[in-house]
Amino acid sequence: MDKCVIILAAGQGTRIKSKFPKVTHKVCGKEMINHVIDTMKKANLNNIDVVIGKGAELVKECTASRNVEYSMQPEQLGTGHAVKCAKDFLQGKKGVVAIFAGDAPLITVETVQKLIDTHINECNVATILSSLVEDPTGYGRIVRKNGEVEKIVEQKDCNAEEKLINEVNSAIYCFDIENLLVALGKIGNNNAQGEYYLTDVIGIFESEGKKVGAFVTDFEETVGINSRVQLADAEKILRSRINKHHMTNGVTIINPENTYIGADVQIGPDTIIYPGCILEGTTTIGEDCIIYENCRINNSVIGDKTSVESSVIIDSEVGTGTSVGPFAYIRPESKVGDNVKIGDFVEVKKSTIGNGTKVAHLTYIGDASVGENCNFGCGTVVVNYDGKKKHKTIIGNNSFIGCNTNLVSPVEVKDNTYIAAGSTITKEVPENSLAIARAKQINIENWVLRKK
Known part of the structure; x- marks a missing residue:
């Protein structure tokens, strides 16, 4: 039996007032459409087709890593028309297709699985995902007879009795593929909007006496995002x-x-997260860590027993038992080892820092390879840019870099070396050497008195 998914993502979303497609807006750091796709995959539904239209290239770009297919809906003529546009995706398949909205990112894996299971176990031709709400105004009502779905009635068509029904249609469905394809050929657009509605397929099944069921879930999971206010509401719920x-x-x-944690972040037990932290992307934080206030960590790996305080770490790795911050900046492609100290106002860019090294404060390390058990004095600068190209600096193990040192790349400092404070190093420092590269101090006595 085929199990596949169609995700409707062709609308621009005029109420969200954006030049970008609505489904590309992010909730907890991930695009709405990718929330839906990832939920499907976690529910073991990997055969996915995304119906695109407005801003198609942008939707493709943000879903490119998800391994999905695409169907084009050149004109937005209703939900039924959107599914019609995916007929090529469905052709030749036998089994179940679930239809979800790309702007409803709060759906859970458990609900997806239960919807599919209900559809199969009850031998339904169609199964509607429905919700119970206190105020159903504006929603299509699910009318049941003897427990089974008899019809969906839109708000404008409800009689007095039907208006009291609080089970509403979420516009999320599960269909038998072959029956759906036949019914799609029968729906028309004879309505005020001139659109093709997927609910008309339900009406066709009802008229033919085919079994239509409904699975009830929390209304919160089914809400579509149509405005910036709703986007913020969804962010709060998912967070x-x-x-x-x-x-x-x-x-x-x-x-x-x-505390703001992205959907794909992983955190080990006994780690403590202080207020004001933003953990984004595919960040992984180990066990027994302390992430102090006001940190931003994006797409990075933090080892066990490491502390980070009021710092930014992006696309990098930090080892075990390491201390970062406060006010440090670990820029992309950096790898900081175990038991390292990265102190206040230290910036590391595209560099490796060996185990046990201490960079206590006010230092810049860029495009460098630093060995183990080194010590950087305050104010050290790796001068990695000559105005045209970036160059590499190599610092060996057990090196002591004195305060206010400039290391002018490309340059190599060998193992077990000392560099005197205030030096500007432009040549290789041999192993076991002391390097002094500064002007000789001259005191001119009574110079100030003569100047006056």
Whole structure:
């Protein structure tokens, strides 16, 4: 049996007031469309077709790593028309197709699986994902007879009795593929909007006496995002879910309302997250870490027992038992070893820092390879740029770099070396050497008195 998914993502979303397609806007650091795709894959639904239209190239660009297919909807003529545009994707398949909205990122893996299971176990031709709400105004009502779905009635068509029904249609469905393809050929656009509605397929099945079911889930999961206000509401809901997940797994989050963790972040147990932190992308944080206040960590790996305080780490690796910050900046393609000290106002860019090295404060290390157990004095600068090209600096193990040193790349400092404070190093420093590269001090007595 085929199990596949169609995700509707062709609309521009005029109410969100953006030049970008609505489904590319992010919730907790990930595009809405990618939230839906990733949820499908976690539910073991890997055969996915995304219906695109407005801003098609941008949608393709942001989903390029997801290994999905695409169908084009050149004109937005309703949900039924969108599924018609995916007929080539469905042709030759036998089994189940689930249809989801690309702007409904709060759907959970459990609900997706239960919807599919309900559809198969009840032998339905169509299964509607429905919700129970206190105020159903504006939503299509699910009318049941003897427990089975009889029809969907839109708000404008409800009689007095039907208006009291609080089970509503989420516009998420599961269909038998062969029956769906036949029914799509029968729906028309004889309505005020001139559009093809997927709900008309449900009406066709009802008229033919085919079994239509419904699975009830939390309304929160089915909400589509149509405005910036709703985008913020979805962010709050998903952030709460993410934070609860981590706390359940043994992470201490001191103030969940003021902690921002992306959907794909992993955190080990007994780690403590202080307020104001932003953890993004595919970041992985180990066990027994302390992430102090106001840190931003993006697409990075932090080892066990490491602390980070008021610092930024991007696309980099930090080892075990290391201390970073406060106010450090670890820029992309950096690899910081174990038991390292990266102190206040230290910037590391595209460099490796060996185990046990200390870079305590006010230092820049760029395009460099630093060995183990080195010590950098305050104010050290790796001068890696000559105005046209970046050059590499190599520093061996057990080197001591005095305060206010300039290392002019390309240059190599061998193992077990000392560099005197205030030096500007332009040539190789041999192993076991002391390098002094500064002007001789001259004191001119009474110079100030003569100047006056």
